Amino acid sequence: MSFFQKNLRFKIIFPLSLIMAIMLAVLSFSIPMLVERNAEQHALHTALNSLKQLKLLRTYYTNNIVKKVQEYGVLTPVIKHLGETDKIPLPATMIHDLSQLFDEHGSKLNLYSPYPFPNRQHIVLDPFQQKAWLELNENPRKIISVVNKENDHTVLRVAISDQMQVKTCVDCHNNHPLTPKSDWKLGDVRGVLEMSIDISSQLALANTLSVWIISCILIACTLLVIIFYFLTGKITEQVSNISQGMIDLGKGDYETEIPQYSATLETDQMYTAFQLFKIALLERQALEKQKQLQLFETEKVNSLGRMVASIAHDVNTPIGIGVTATSFLQDEIEILAKKFASGELNEKDFEFFLESSRSSMTILTRNLSSAADLIRSFKQISVDQMSEQAREVLLSDYFKEVIHSMLPKTKRAQVTVDFDCIEDRTCFIYPGFLSQVITNLIANSIIHGFAEQNNGTITLLVSAQENEVSIQYRDNGIGIADEILPKVMEPFFTTKRDEGGSGLGFSIIHNIVTQKLNGHIKLTSGVGKGLTVDISFPILKQAANGSVAKITLSGRTSQ
Numbered sequence: 001m002s003f004f005q006k007n008l009r010f011k012i013i014f015p016l017s018l019i020m021a022i023m024l025a026v027l028s029f030s031i032p033m034l035v036e037r038n039a040e041q042h043a044l045h046t047a048l049n050s051l052k053q054l055k056l057l058r059t060y061y062t063n064n065i066v067k068k069v070q071e072y073g074v075l076t077p078v079i080k081h082l083g084e085t086d087k088i089p090l091p092a093t094m095i096h097d098l099s100q101l102f103d104e105h106g107s108k109l110n111l112y113s114p115y116p117f118p119n120r121q122h123i124v125l126d127p128f129q130q131k132a133w134l135e136l137n138e139n140p141r142k143i144i145s146v147v148n149k150e151n152d153h154t155v156l157r158v159a160i161s162d163q164m165q166v167k168t169c170v171d172c173h174n175n176h177p178l179t180p181k182s183d184w185k186l187g188d189v190r191g192v193l194e195m196s197i198d199i200s201s202q203l204a205l206a207n208t209l210s211v212w213i214i215s216c217i218l219i220a221c222t223l224l225v226i227i228f229y230f231l232t233g234k235i236t237e238q239v240s241n242i243s244q245g246m247i248d249l250g251k252g253d254y255e256t257e258i259p260q261y262s263a264t265l266e267t268d269q270m271y272t273a274f275q276l277f278k279i280a281l282l283e284r285q286a287l288e289k290q291k292q293l294q295l296f297e298t299e300k301v302n303s304l305g306r307m308v309a310s311i312a313h314d315v316n317t318p319i320g321i322g323v324t325a326t327s328f329l330q331d332e333i334e335i336l337a338k339k340f341a342s343g344e345l346n347e348k349d350f351e352f353f354l355e356s357s358r359s360s361m362t363i364l365t366r367n368l369s370s371a372a373d374l375i376r377s378f379k380q381i382s383v384d385q386m387s388e389q390a391r392e393v394l395l396s397d398y399f400k401e402v403i404h405s406m407l408p409k410t411k412r413a414q415v416t417v418d419f420d421c422i423e424d425r426t427c428f429i430y431p432g433f434l435s436q437v438i439t440n441l442i443a444n445s446i447i448h449g450f451a452e453q454n455n456g457t458i459t460l461l462v463s464a465q466e467n468e469v470s471i472q473y474r475d476n477g478i479g480i481a482d483e484i485l486p487k488v489m490e491p492f493f494t495t496k497r498d499e500g501g502s503g504l505g506f507s508i509i510h511n512i513v514t515q516k517l518n519g520h521i522k523l524t525s526g527v528g529k530g531l532t533v534d535i536s537f538p539i540l541k542q543a544a545n546g547s548v549a550k551i552t553l554s555g556r557t558s559q
Helices: 002-006 008-072 091-104 127-138 167-175 200-250 265-342 347-387 395-405 407-412 431-449 505-516
Strands: 076-078 087-089 107-112 144-150 153-163 189-198 391-394 416-421 426-429 457-464 468-475 520-525 531-538 551-553 556-558
Touching (some): 008 153, 008 189, 127 189, 153 200, 265 347, 395 407, 395 457, 431 457, 505 520
Parallel strands (some): 416 457
Antiparallel strands (some): 107 189, 457 468, 520 531, 551 556
């Protein structure tokens, strides 16, 4: 569910679909009701127009026919006119006669009053008619209507007031011998004119129209959701491609490319921004690499300079002792020469001279040998570090030379180095890179691992398989905290910035092992647990002409 909540397409399509579903539900409820109400209103207006036309017709009939007939006495307006050639229907009788014609065409027309003539006193008003009379008597302008179900038919009944509108009608009603009420006045409501219309067909048509409208809306909403689905799919695909491209760039894949679409101006802008970001990142990466390379070279030269200073300091002692022994021996020779020249030389003096000479020569030989060892180790290590050439070395002897070159630092820091390596194993490797790794590890232990303790111990275990060299480096120093351990191989990260730390030690080690030696490095540590560094790298294969050939070890290519 969390995937859908975070998915851009879901966030667009789901609310849209939900809104449309709610809208469809509302429209499915409201449209049939509105269409049905509209059909009823249309029928109501039709009925009202018919009733008004009938009232207009009766008024015309009263003024232009009945009135003239009564004035000239040719014809007589009566209730029972059928079959009588000299009689015409009264206006109300005409309405009743017309109601029969309406019945034949699906509608009913009724005219009723609480004051009926004797021929209609048998008619009983139903509840609607009684209500219509009461309400219209109080408010003649009111329209009374109701929709009823009658034998599977829907009938609209509309009633309006029938008022005394002309003087002829008032006189006729007041003077007729059968009138039930003789005090009528103009404007009085003498009855109710009602029309009943069967609107079943109109409602059926309205329901059909409602179904068509709702179906069309449903189809339109479905098409709209589908269109939005595909449109958002294109948008999310482009956003995903750009996001994946940014992730690939973050992981170091600077060759990554993203498909370019011209769907919208915004996506073109995003693509352009990605390209600009990539170019800027590549330029910055190149500058950082150049800067790191310069700093690494500077650090390497500085490291060599520090080694020169340490060697010079340690070589100065045995050479100084040798100079002192030589000076003493020279003085003794001068004394012996003077005694020999004066003839005062005796056997005892000669024996003293021989004893002093032997002692001086012993001191001189021992100190000069020590200085020569230091200089030889420094010479080989420095040449290896500066040349960075591959050559064949005896592992045990070479590691001893590297450790011996660090002797001034380890002695000064009271650190003991325990070394264990397979004997008589020669390997074709890059000794300069290897010496940089070991010297940086020892320097790191002295600066960081043993900063708060004395008499530290470093253990260096070296083994060689057929095609690979494995090194395990351990110290019993203060260790590295878990939260810092993943950062120690990052360039310029150091916890000793204020004490001169450059933050390049482990970064140089990591780069040399992984890039120069094509190997692997793993750090294990913890607060108070010391540091363990496991390193492995492939042995190079020397070609017949002395060049380095590529070999494949465990799926990794080395050169």
